[in-house]
Amino acid sequence: MAEERMDRRRVLSAVPALAGLAGIGRLGPLWAQEEAGLDNLVEFQRLVAANRILANEGVVDAFGHVSVRHPDNAQRYVMSQSRSPELVEFDDLMEFEQTGEPVDARGRRGYSERMIHGAVYEARPDVNAVIHHHAYAVLPFGLTSTPLRPVVHNATVIGSHIPVWDIRDEFGDTNMLVRTMEMGRSLARTLEQNTCLLMAGHGAVVVGETVQLAVKAAVYLQVNARVLSEALRLGEPRQFTDGEIELSAAMENSPLGAERAWEYFCLRAGVEPI
Ligand SMILES: [Zn+2]
Numbered sequence: 001m002a003e004e005r006m007d008r009r010r011v012l013s014a015v016p017a018l019a020g021l022a023g024i025g026r027l028g029p030l031w032a033q034e035e036a037g038l039d040n041l042v043e044f045q046r047l048v049a050a051n052r053i054l055a056n057e058g059v060v061d062a063f064g065h066v067s068v069r070h071p072d073n074a075q076r077y078v079m080s081q082s083r084s085p086e087l088v089e090f091d092d093l094m095e096f097e098q099t100g101e102p103v104d105a106r107g108r109r110g111y112s113e114r115m116i117h118g119a120v121y122e123a124r125p126d127v128n129a130v131i132h133h134h135a136y137a138v139l140p141f142g143l144t145s146t147p148l149r150p151v152v153h154n155a156t157v158i159g160s161h162i163p164v165w166d167i168r169d170e171f172g173d174t175n176m177l178v179r180t181m182e183m184g185r186s187l188a189r190t191l192e193q194n195t196c197l198l199m200a201g202h203g204a205v206v207v208g209e210t211v212q213l214a215v216k217a218a219v220y221l222q223v224n225a226r227v228l229s230e231a232l233r234l235g236e237p238r239q240f241t242d243g244e245i246e247l248s249a250a251m252e253n254s255p256l257g258a259e260r261a262w263e264y265f266c267l268r269a270g271v272e273p274i
């Protein structure tokens with residue numbers, strides 16, 4: 001036990017150096033505690049990296065956000081304070097109850113649409129990471145009746161069915177923001193067991209078993225939307241069979257496929273792969 005504790009102390013002491021290398025900010029006082037555990041520190045470092053990656057790949061701009069379910073408390077999640085993802089550092093991370101109340105705000109303000117995250121975690125025990133974004137290439141498919149389906153093999157991770165949720169259907173005239181748990185739960189019901197959901201006139205939600213898989217799906221949702229839009233200009237695109245989607249997605253979501261993409265995205269974003 002004592003030996004294990006010393007080992008952990010030695011590894012933890014190396015983590016701030018890693019954070020420095022990664023350029024993702026110093027460890028915050030909440031998390032640089034021995035009791036936080038190395039696994040959690042890495043998980044939260046990955047969350048900071050995910051913010052940087054999504055910004056670098058153009059999935060998010062000044063707006064959009066990503067969260068992870070708390071590894072030690074399934075009823076809570078962790079995400080940045082209200083800040084553009086490209087600028088997020090470790091100290092920006094906040095812990096929230098599933099219903100959206102901050103655990104220790106310390107004067108910081110959460111994203112107004114964080115209810116999307118809590119409602120999805122509540123409805124989907126299999127989900128440990130949630131991304132909400134307004135990627136421009138994806139938006140046309142939430143505005144028209146043309147379905148967004150995977151048409152290129154790397155993008156089969158987005159799933160065979162992508163439902164569209166229109167806030168107007170249940171809530172009438174709004175400012176389009178998902179600001180209550182009631183709205184979030186409505187969105188989560190439409191998401192069902194799918195990986196991606198489009199929000200009419202607004203953006204998208206992408207979920208994953210891990211933050212790496214959610215990031216990969218969010219990046220390839222955008223890639224697929226671009227390719228499909230181009231293909232639709234040329235003619236009727238080839239459609240995958242359900243079997244092709246299943247087999248290809250299994251390969252793309254395998255540890256090999258996920259790690260290769262994560263390393264690439266991290267280095268492109270100037271973040272040490274962790
Ligand atoms: Zn939004």
